[in-house]
Every structure is written in structure tokens, then in C-alpha cells.
Amino acid sequence: LVPILIxxxxxxxRLLTDTAQEVFARSWNWVDAFLQCVHGIDSAPYRMLRQALMARRALILLDGIDEGGKKREAIERHVTQVLAPQGHVMLVTSRPNGMxxxxxxxxFLHxxxxxxxEEQQLEVIERRIGKGERSSELAKYVRERVPLDAQTGSRVTNNPLMLSMCISIFQSRQEGDARGDTMPAKVSDLYDIASRAMLERVDLKERGAAESAAAVPHLTSLLEATLFQAHLAQxxxxxxxxxxxxxxxMFAAGKLAEIDKLYGAAFPPDPREKELSIGDYVEIVRDGKWKGRRGVVIERKGSRFVIRLSNGATSKPLSREELVSSGGTEVLWRAxxxxxxxxxxxxxxxxxPSEAQNAxxxxxxxxxxxxxPLLSLxxxxxxxVQSSHLSFQEYFAARAICTGTHRLPEGSTLPWQWSAWWANVVRLGGGMDAFGHGLLRLVGGTGAAIxxxxxxxxxxxxxxxxxxxxxxxAKSPSLTGIDTRSNGIDGEGAEQLAAAVLGSNSMVKFSEIPLQEIRADELITLDLSAKELGPAEGRVLAGLLSGSASITVIDLRYxxxxxxxxxxxxxxAKEKKISLCG
Incomplete structure (x- = not known):
């Protein structure tokens, strides 16, 4: 088999490039179109690879399908609905998040x-550091104190990248680095120390130690802002x-918002009598739940249209009056x-200003x-360029959110509707104190009570x-209330949300539950009938009632x-002799 790595x-x-649209549209599959774009249709390499594809003598290696960004859904559909039925031999790689x-x-065989x-981690440590007291010290840290992965509960060093980072940090500490007097306690700290060490090392070589310390924070701020903008664009x-x-x-946020609003927000005037076609990029304007969301027409059902939104969700069939057209495809609109x-x-x-120009x-x-460092040309x-590993881009995107200076452009997918593309950003942000508040600022939340x-x-x-x-x-001290009813949150998700709400010191109301009044024992009876409360609300209420000394009657019917x-x-209710209806 002839390997073809993509x-x-x-x-x-390439799919988002306007000039390549015709090539992808006319080709028998996207692998063939990609090879045309890379090598040229008249080149010998393309003709050879096309022959291997047509003879089914190629091994198609699709590396990082989770890095497909805005086109991930379309690429996944093409792989499973076009390439696989055509009979090609494929190996598709992805991180577990959102697979x-x-x-x-x-x-496919998964x-x-x-x-x-643990023994493999020890072997890697000894190969990098050598056997002896130093490797034993690091091995003990890895076994006993290395941060846990919030999703799996395992030590993060079972991931080769994280193990390599731990070893590098440990070696830096052993060389007398003053920042390394203790090993990190959180995953975000691992990324912080590793990234700062790399940035300082290159700057130190070029400018000297005195100037290096002053330059790195500025460089880091621009780097995190840039990587956030890239991640936002998927x-x-x-x-x-x-x-x-x-x-x-960093230097003119108001000007950026003005540009986005002036040039990137509103669709041109839409003559409603103009017929929509499959593939048109549209905005939903009249249906309450989806109002303001944009997506692509993927199906026509009589006089109605089904829209695939940017986060992969699919709308119900909508009438032409509920939609505004961009005038063409998403690629043409963005171009x-x-x-x-x-x-x-x-x-x-x-x-x-000059300092920004210089940066x-x-x-x-x-x-x-x-x-x-961290970027490959x-x-x-x-x-x-691209970050040396996607997780570094995700780490810096999380850091950028923590600053509270970033805002989502109008029409962006909101954080509670994010796809798996953002999963690791949120996971890394969970180890940063200001992340929750940064998320509120990201969606325009201001003030001390939101x-x-x-x-x-x-x-x-x-x-x-x-x-x-x-x-x-829920961790933000500015959030005083949140209503999450009728969203299908159940099981483990309901448990996690309930624990966060119960752990909040600032929230006074969750959905229709008066948290502050119950905690202050100000209520004797509580009527929550027909409030559309779900599993998360039920768990929060159970946690509150277990500590309540005043409530004697509660109605939870319907x-x-x-x-x-x-x-x-x-x-x-039985234990505390509360009269429970429902």
C-alpha cells in the first residue's frame, strides 16, 4: 500500500479556501482534491497517487480529525459516507475528546x-535522567503527587506529553532554576512552567538575562491573545x-469590536422571495430557541429547510420567513x-502605540x-504557523479567557453551546482561578451581580x-443566579452541576430554587410545583434541605x-419530617 498522509x-x-472550492466540488473524493491542490493536477506525484487511490492500493492516513475545526463535521461525514463506502483503506486518528x-x-475498527x-513511566524517567536518587525522587512525585486528570481520575503523566513536560520541569529545578522549588500541583501549572521556561530560554539567548525577564510577560500576553483568536476561529x-x-x-479592543460589527456581523439585505439552495449559509431570525444562530442548509422538506449549525446541532424544519440568507455558501460569505x-x-x-508595533x-x-518557542513555522x-501541540493552543486560549479582556464577536457560538473543540480549553481553565469570571466577561457580563x-x-x-x-x-463570584431548566441535563452532568451550585458562595437563586432564603432558614413552606425542575435542581434541593432547620412543607408536583x-x-423528607408533595 502507498501511504498518503493528510x-x-x-x-x-484547503476546504475553507475560496480558490479550492471548484477542485473539491468536481473531484470524486476530497483526498483526490487535496492531492490536486498540493501537487497540481498535471504533476507526476499527483498522477501516481491518484492511480494508487483508484486501484485501492493506497493507505489514507487522516491525522487529527479532532483538529478539523469548522469543517470537522463535514470531514467526518465525507470519511464515513464517501471514502469508506468507496472501499479505501484508512487510518483515522483523534484525541478521545468528542470522538x-x-x-x-x-x-471502522476502534x-x-x-x-x-507506571513501570513504563519509570522507564522513560530513567532513560531521560538516569538511574539513581534523582530519578527516584521524580518517580515518587509521579506516583504520589502529580496532578490528576479531571476526566479520567488518573495521573496526567500517563500521557507521554505530560510526562515529558514533568521531566523537563524537574530537570530545570535540579539545575537551580528558582521557579522550580516545588513541582506543580495542577495541570495548568505544568503548562505554565513549561511554556515560560521555553520563552525565557530563547529570549535569554538573544537579549541577555536582564532584558529577558521584562520581555517575556509582554510576549506571553500577545501569544495568548493570538492563540485565543485562532481557537475562536477553530x-x-x-x-x-x-x-x-x-x-x-490587547491595545484597542474597542476598535476590534467596531470592525467586527461593521464588516463581519450583519448579512446583506435579503430578498425573501429568493429561493434557498442546499449549502446556503443562513441566519435563523424568528424561531425562539435558535434565534441569532447561523448555519448551513442541509436538507429541504417541502417548503421548509433544515439547518446544520456551527456547533454541529441540527434545527427543526424552518420556513423561509424564519431565515435570512447570506447570499451564498459559508465559504463565499467568509471570503x-x-x-x-x-x-x-x-x-x-x-x-x-509604538510598544504594540514593536511587539x-x-x-x-x-x-x-x-x-x-511553542510555534512551528x-x-x-x-x-x-501552528502550536507545537494543540494542547498548548488550548492552554493559552484558557489563559486569555482568564484575563477578562476578550469578548465574543456578535453571532459567535456561546460557551454553553460549545462543541468538543473547546473541551480541553474548559478542562485546563478549570485549574485557573479566574476562568469562570472570564467566561462571564466573554459573553458580555459586567458588574458585581450577574x-x-x-x-x-x-x-x-x-x-x-x-x-x-x-x-x-458557577465558580465566578459575580454570578448570583443561573437558570438551566429544560436542557436535558441528567446523570453525571446533573451531579456535577448540582455540586458546583451548592459550592457557590455568591449564587442566591438556581433556576426557581431560592438558595439564599433556604440557607438562611427564612422559609417554612416552599411551593415549587410545575416549575420544570429537573435532575440537577432535584439534587441541589436535596443538598439544601439536608441543612434546613425551618422548612416543614414542600410541593414538588408536576x-x-x-x-x-x-x-x-x-x-x-422522611428523616427531617418534612411534608413532601409530589
Missing amino acids: KVQELQR HEELFKEH VRLEPLR ARIIEDVHLSRGALT QCDLNVVPAIHRACHTL LRVVRHHVAQDRL LEAEPMR SLDLRKKIVGGDPSTSVAVLVQL NSLDTESATMLANI
Whole structure:
């Protein structure tokens, strides 16, 4: 078999390129189209690889399907509905986060790489450090004190990347690095120490120790702003426009918001009599639950249209009157926006203060010579780089959110509707104190008392990521209330959300439950009948009632509690002699 390696991040970039649309549209599959774009239709390499494809003598290696960004859903459908039925031999790789196993079940055998066992970790440590007291000290840290993965509960060093980071940090500490007097206690701390060490090392070589310490914080701020902008665009490949947007966020955030609103938000006037076609990019304007969301027409049912939204969710059939058209496909719309937005962003950067101009110049200079740590140069002109590992991009995106300076552009997918693309950002952010507050700021929340009405609004996206976002929001001292009813949150998700709500010191109301009044023993009777309470609300109420000394009667009829929360409430009511209806 002839191996054909395709990095999905690069495939996504080609799919989003206006000039490549005709090639992908006319080709018999996207692998063939990709090879045409890379090698040229008349080249010998393309003809050879095409022959191997047609003879089914190629092994197609699709690396990192979880890095498909905005085109991930489309790529997954093409792999499972076109390439697999055509009979190609394929190996598709992905991180576990958001892996759509059901989609691949029919044509693929699912193989999961096992985490490193303890003895394998020790072997790696000894190979890097050598046998002896030092390796024993690190091995003890790995066995007993290394941070746990919040999702699996296992030591994070069973991941080779995390183990390598731990070893590098340990070696830095042993060499007398003053920052390494203790090993990290959180996963986010591992990334922090590792990234700072790499940035300081390259800057130290070029500028000297005195200037290095002053330069790194500035460089780091621009780096995290840039990587956040790339992640927001669901881009694995970072381009100059992401760097420019990052600089504007730091030095002229109001100007960036103005540009986005002026050039990137509103669709052109839409003549409603114009017929919609499959593939058109539209905005939903009249249906309450989906109002303001944008997506692609994927099916027509009579006079109605089904829309696939940017987070992968699918709408109910909608009438033409409920939709506004962009005038064409998403690629054409974004290309048109870029014609206006990108030049406006670059013009705005020319008006930034000298310190910002200098920061941009230094970063571009380092990138062009492939001397900026954490980023790998793909192309110098125009600038195209990528983080050395996607997790570093996710880490810096989480850090950027913590600053509270970033805002989502109008029309963006909201955090509680995020896809699995954001799962690791939220997981890493969970180890950062300001992440929940940063999420509130991201959606425009201001002030010391913020309440969110998310009733029937947590639609689409990745369910576990949505719950993780809610848990982090509950940690913000500015959040005083949140309503999450009628969103289908149950099981483990309900348990996690309930624990976060009960652990909040600032929230006074959850859905229709008066947290503050119950905790203060101000209520004797509590009527919560027909309030659409679900499993999460039931668990929160059970936790509150167990500590209540005043409530004697509670009405919970006509709600949607699950068996577990209903049983918890019944047991507490029996123990505390509370009259429970429902």
C-alpha cells in the first residue's frame, strides 16, 4: 500500500479556501482534491497517487480529525459516507475528546491507545535522567503527587506529553532554576512552567538575562491573545490576521469590536422571495430557541429547510420567513467578509502605540526565522504557523479567557453551546482561578451581580463540555443566579452541576430554587410545583434541605425529577419530617 498522509488541519484550511472550492466540488473524493491542490493536477506525484487511490492500493492516513475545526463535521461525514463506502483503506486518528464513535462504527475498527503504565513511566524517567536518587525522587512525585486528570481520575503523566513536560520541569529545578522549588500541583501549572521556561530560554539567548525577564510577560500576553483568536476561529493553523486581532485585543479592543460589527456581523439585505439552495449559509431570525444562530442548509422538506449549525446541532424544519440568507455558501460569505475585515484590521494595527508595533514586529521576526518557542513555522510569507501541540493552543486560549479582556464577536457560538473543540480549553481553565469570571466577561457580563437565563438555551454542542462550562461559571463570584431548566441535563452532568451550585458562595437563586432564603432558614413552606425542575435542581434541593432547620412543607408536583434525585428528597423528607408533595 502507498501511504498518503493528510493532516486534517491542513485539509480544513484547503476546504475553507475560496480558490479550492471548484477542485473539491468536481473531484470524486476530497483526498483526490487535496492531492490536486498540493501537487497540481498535471504533476507526476499527483498522477501516481491518484492511480494508487483508484486501484485501492493506497493507505489514507487522516491525522487529527479532532483538529478539523469548522469543517470537522463535514470531514467526518465525507470519511464515513464517501471514502469508506468507496472501499479505501484508512487510518483515522483523534484525541478521545468528542470522538463520534457511532459515526465510525459501521466501517471502522476502534482502537484506543492505552495510557502509559507506571513501570513504563519509570522507564522513560530513567532513560531521560538516569538511574539513581534523582530519578527516584521524580518517580515518587509521579506516583504520589502529580496532578490528576479531571476526566479520567488518573495521573496526567500517563500521557507521554505530560510526562515529558514533568521531566523537563524537574530537570530545570535540579539545575537551580528558582521557579522550580516545588513541582506543580495542577495541570495548568505544568503548562505554565513549561511554556515560560521555553520563552525565557530563547529570549535569554538573544537579549541577555536582564532584558529577558521584562520581555517575556509582554510576549506571553500577545501569544495568548493570538492563540485565543485562532481557537475562536477553530483554526489549527495560525495566520497573520490572528496575530493582528490578538494585538488589537490587547491595545484597542474597542476598535476590534467596531470592525467586527461593521464588516463581519450583519448579512446583506435579503430578498425573501429568493429561493434557498442546499449549502446556503443562513441566519435563523424568528424561531425562539435558535434565534441569532447561523448555519448551513442541509436538507429541504417541502417548503421548509433544515439547518446544520456551527456547533454541529441540527434545527427543526424552518420556513423561509424564519431565515435570512447570506447570499451564498459559508465559504463565499467568509471570503467576502475577509475582503473587508482583514484590511481593516491591518489598518487598525498601524495606528497602535509604538510598544504594540514593536511587539508585532518582534513576533513576526521570530516566526519568520522559526525561532519562537511553542510555534512551528509552516510558511513565512504569508505567515502560517501552528502550536507545537494543540494542547498548548488550548492552554493559552484558557489563559486569555482568564484575563477578562476578550469578548465574543456578535453571532459567535456561546460557551454553553460549545462543541468538543473547546473541551480541553474548559478542562485546563478549570485549574485557573479566574476562568469562570472570564467566561462571564466573554459573553458580555459586567458588574458585581450577574444572572444568566439559559432556560432551553443549552442546545447543540458537546453535552459534557456544556456542563463543564456551567460548572466553571458557577465558580465566578459575580454570578448570583443561573437558570438551566429544560436542557436535558441528567446523570453525571446533573451531579456535577448540582455540586458546583451548592459550592457557590455568591449564587442566591438556581433556576426557581431560592438558595439564599433556604440557607438562611427564612422559609417554612416552599411551593415549587410545575416549575420544570429537573435532575440537577432535584439534587441541589436535596443538598439544601439536608441543612434546613425551618422548612416543614414542600410541593414538588408536576416536575421532571429523575429517580435518583426523587429518592434523595424522599429520604431527606422522611428523616427531617418534612411534608413532601409530589
